[in-house]
Amino acid sequence: MxxxxxxxxxxxxxxxxxxxxxxxxxxxxxxxxxxxxxxxxxxxxxxxxxxxxxxxxxxxxxxxxxxxxxxxxxxxxxxxxxxxxxxxxxxxxxxxxxxxxxxxxxxxxxxxxxxxxxxxxxxxxxxxxxxxxxxxxxxxxxxxxxxVDPLAAPAAAGLLGCGVMAGIGAAINTGQVGRGDSVAVIGCGGVGDAAIAGARLAGAAKVIAVDIDARKLQAARSMGATHTIDSSAQDPVEGVRELTGGFGADVVIEAVGRPETYRQAFYARDLAGTVVLVGVPTPEMTLELPLLDVFGRGGSLKSSWYGDCLPSRDFPMLIDLYRQGRLDLDAFxxxxxxxxxxxxxxxxxxxxxxxxxxxxxxx
The missing domain is CATH 3.90.180.10 (Medium-chain alcohol dehydrogenases, catalytic domain)
Incomplete structure (x- = not known):
């Protein structure tokens, strides 16, 4: 009817x-x-x-x-x-x-x-x-x-439907963060904080949050960031390098979707490191990088579609982690x-x- x-x-x-x-x-x-x-x-x-x-x-x-x-x-x-x-x-x-x-x-x-x-x-x-x-x-x-598990709180569970899954998946599925890796996340809104949580779930040893907003950096720490960089006061590329022995992070996740922050992500990664773009750009945005730098730095430049998730696989697994107290979806x-x-x-x-x-x- x-x-x-x-x-x-x-x-x-x-x-x-x-x-x-x-x-x-x-x-x-x-x-x-x-x-x-x-x-x-x-x-x-x-x-x-x-x-x-x-x-x-x-x-x-x-x-x-x-x-x-x-x-x-x-x-x-x-x-x-x-x-x-x-x-x-x-x-x-x-x-x-x-x-x-x-x-x-x-x-x-x-x-x-x-x-x-x-x-x-x-x-x-x-x-x-x-x-x-x-x-x-x-x-x-x-x-x-x-x-998914019906005991999950609807307000928290529903967030897997888009932003939280996009961020967690950018770290785990697209970036393939592994145990002991160093990870930098540029942009600490909902998606960026989810990427931080995902990196911690994957076993990253160092998770560096980068933003221009002190409130967001504080929230990023509560999500699992081990270090923060206020990019309004410090060059984020130099900051990430200082925190990673001068090399850059193994994985850098760009959760803003702007050419300026993508360039920061590109140069803040280690040689043969990975850049993951999960921030959504607007149609008129363009990016220019020296092709020699793209070649010479090696590694991977990836875009993350919906955190490269498979809902039937990922949603129940993440809800189980939430129910076990290992993923704080309520914090979002x-x-x-x-x-x-x-x-x-x-x-x-x-x-x-x-x-x-x-x-x-x-x-």
Whole structure:
């Protein structure tokens, strides 16, 4: 039966968000309806609101979410009604060339629900990252639902759906941080702090946090950073080298997404070291590096797609670590808010000001 629920919609470029009635259809083949319990406020949602992703307004915002499967469509076997799930925005196809080569985390044909959600007048909504979870219920592809331990707190678990997974995966999956490695993380917002936590999980001996904000550096220490560098007062490349015997870090994770900080990451790594770009640049940004330096320094320059994660593998594992007290996902939840337009606009402002790691909408 078609359902009508409350949801937060971005009607046009840079227009205030507003609470609307969202029409959610019954799940079709391969689809699921999820009752959303919590959804993090991510920079990507703000980019959608500002028109920085595309202009397919109106958007149903929200994508970093956890909830309970309410119903499933024909042919769905991976989840069933009553399952507690974390939503992901890369439901792998199992058939493309990446999946066929045993690398499903690179899947080139990820998919979302086929049916649209709409406003009551029939206007089709574009769900953020194919999820649209700032709503009481949402329709997704069943492959976007990853079953995890139901005892996990929804506000914390949902953060694996985007930013926290991106950061942890940048360290563990993409950067392949190993025991005893030295790691530098440039940019200590939610993703950067998650990369710090991931590096510590992987056994890094030295984790250096780099930022221009003293508050963020303090938070980075609580996430596992062993050293901090205030790059507003000290050259970060020289600072990382001083802390690594003059050589540079084995792995440098750039969590800002700017040419200036990428160059810092490039030169702050050791010879044959690895740079991981997980910060998201804007379309107009370009990068220039001396090609001889690229050749002469060796190593790897990598980009991290969603932390190169495989949700079916990584989400349950990380939730288990959380339940064991080995991964403090609760520390990423700065505040919880309700499903309201004014509250979300204020949360966007606090996020831009660097006052929070994550605001989480709790339903």
């Amino acid at each position: 078609v359902q009508r629920v409350r949801g937060l919609v971005a009607p046009g470029r840079d227009e205030p968000v507003r609470v609307e009635t969202v029409v959610v259809p019954d799940p079709g083949p391969g689809e699921a309806v999820v009752a959303v319990q919590a959804c993090g406020v991510c920079h990507t949602d703000l980019h959608y609101k500002q028109g920085g992703i595309n202009d397919e307004f109106p958007f149903l915002l929200g994508h970093e979410a956890a909830g309970v499967v309410e119903s499933v469509g024909e042919g769905v076997t991976e989840v069933e009604a009553g399952d507690f799930v974390v939503l992901n925005w890369r439901a792998v196809c199992g058939r493309c060339r990446a999946c066929a080569r045993g690398r499903p985390w690179y899947c080139f044909d990820t998919h979302n629900a086929s049916q649209p959600m709409t406003l009551t007048d029939g206007t089709v909504l574009s769900p953020a990252l194919g999820i649209g979870a700032f709503a009481e219920k949402t329709l997704v592809a069943a492959g976007q639902c990853t079953k 939840v700065t505040e919880t808010i309700g499903l309201g337009d004014v509250e979300l606009e204020k949360a966007f402002g606090r996020m831009e000001a660097g006052e929070v790691l994550r605001s989480v909408v709790v339903l």
